[in-house]
Amino acid sequence: MSRADRRPLIGITVDVAEKAYRCRFPYADMVQAAGGTPLLLPCVTESIPEYLACCDGFVTTGGDDPDMSHFGIENHPKTTLMAARRQTFELALLEGLDTTNHPLLAICLGMQLMCLHAGGTLEQHLPDTLETADIHWDGGRHPITGRIGSGDVHSHHRQAISDPGRLEVVGIAPDGVIEAVADPDQPERVGVQWHPERTECQALGSGLFQHLVQQAAGVPSR
Numbered sequence: 001m002s003r004a005d006r007r008p009l010i011g012i013t014v015d016v017a018e019k020a021y022r023c024r025f026p027y028a029d030m031v032q033a034a035g036g037t038p039l040l041l042p043c044v045t046e047s048i049p050e051y052l053a054c055c056d057g058f059v060t061t062g063g064d065d066p067d068m069s070h071f072g073i074e075n076h077p078k079t080t081l082m083a084a085r086r087q088t089f090e091l092a093l094l095e096g097l098d099t100t101n102h103p104l105l106a107i108c109l110g111m112q113l114m115c116l117h118a119g120g121t122l123e124q125h126l127p128d129t130l131e132t133a134d135i136h137w138d139g140g141r142h143p144i145t146g147r148i149g150s151g152d153v154h155s156h157h158r159q160a161i162s163d164p165g166r167l168e169v170v171g172i173a174p175d176g177v178i179e180a181v182a183d184p185d186q187p188e189r190v191g192v193q194w195h196p197e198r199t200e201c202q203a204l205g206s207g208l209f210q211h212l213v214q215q216a217a218g219v220p221s222r
Contacts, residue, residue: 006037007035007036007037007213008035008036008037008056008057008213008216008217009036009037009039009054009055009056009057009216010031010036010037010038010039010055010056010057010058010059010212010213010216011039011041011051011055011057011058011059012027012028012031012038012039012040012041012058012059012061013041013043013058013059013060013061013086013089013090013093013110014040014041014042014043014061014086015061015063015064015082015083015086016043016082016083016085016086017083021040021042021043023040023061024061024197026197026198027059027061027107027197028040029197030196030197030206030209031059031209031212031213033206033209034206034209034210034212034213035210035213035214035217036056036057036209036212036213036216039054039055041093043083043085043086043088043089043090044089045088045089045092048089048092048093048096049096051093051096052096052097052100052102055102056102056103056216056217057102057103057104057105057212057213057215057216058093058097058102058103058104058105059104059105059106059107059110059209059212060090060093060094060104060105060106060107060109060110060113060114061107061108061109061110062107062108062109062110062156062157062195063082063086063108063109064080064081064082064083064109065079065080065081065082065109065124065159066081066082066087066109066112066113066116066122067081067082067084067087068122068124070087070091071116073121073122075124076124076125076128078125078158079124079125082109087113090110090113091113091117094113094114094117095117097189101186101188102216103188103189103212103215103216104186104188104189104190104191104212105190105191105192105196105208105209105212106189106190106191106192107191107192107194107195107196107197108156108157108192108193108194108195110191111161111180111181111191111192111193112159112160112161112193114167114181114189114191115161115163115164115165115167115181115191116165118164118165118166118167118183119165119166120161120162120163120164120165120167121161121162121163121165122159122160122161122162123159123160123161123162124159125158125159126157126158126159126160126177127158130175130177131175132174132175133158135155135173135175136155136156136157136158136160136173136177136193137155137156137157137158138156139154139155139156139198140154140155140156141153141154141155142155142173142174143173143174144171144172144173144179144180144194144204145171145172145174146169146170146171146172146179146180147170147171147182148170148171148180148182148190148192148204149171149201149203149204149207151199151201151203151204152199152200152201152204153179153192153194153195153196153199153201153204153205154194154195154198154199154200155193155194155195156195157193160177160178160193161178161181161193162178164178164181166183166184167181167182167183167184167191168181168182168183168184169181170182170190171192177193178193179192179193179194180192180193188212188215190208192204192208196208196209197209
């Protein structure tokens with residue numbers, strides 16, 4: 001089957017726990033519903049060139065907290081570190097994407113890694129600095145506004161980007177938390193702090209997956 005005859009292939013990153021790869025169903029379900037074919041990507045750094053060659057777009061998913069020692073910053077005492085294997089893999093994937101034109105939807109942890117890779121910084125524990133931190137945690141729903149759109153989103157994070165680096169802020173919460181970023185050099189690459197796979201607002205939920213798949217369908221063959 002030629003590329004023109006198939007649905008766009010969307011690579012989805014997975015979590016690592018107890019020597020197993022894991023991924024919540026909604027990520028793949030949303031890609032499928034949007035017209036793409038989901039492909040779960042094991043955290044094998046050596047396979048990244050092949051992933052880049054076969055996939056038309058990517059979703060980087062949520063998870064635990066980045067190990068900030070990688071960036072020369074001490075970890076907060078309440079940090080729950082993501083698996084080192086996953087962090088190494090996803091940062092290498094982002095580096096690989098720097099050389100391609102693939103679209104990307106980076107979700108929650110994925111957005112944080114996207115920003116850190118772009119030279120940004122992270123607020124490691126929102127309850128330390130933000131009175132409204134609870135609205136962002138445990139499935140809280142709150143509005144966001146910005147160029148990416150407006151509506152209520154489903155949140156589950158206690159960390160957030162304090163500086164997006166070279167990325168552009170395109171969505172923000174009422175309390176000032178950065179909720180969405182875009183790459184000014186690659187506008188088809190978007191990061192969101194909320195979980196669109198669990199967000200009811202179409203434009204900020206399933207619509208983001210639809211946009212990703214549409215962009216992936218336009219990626220020239222490699």
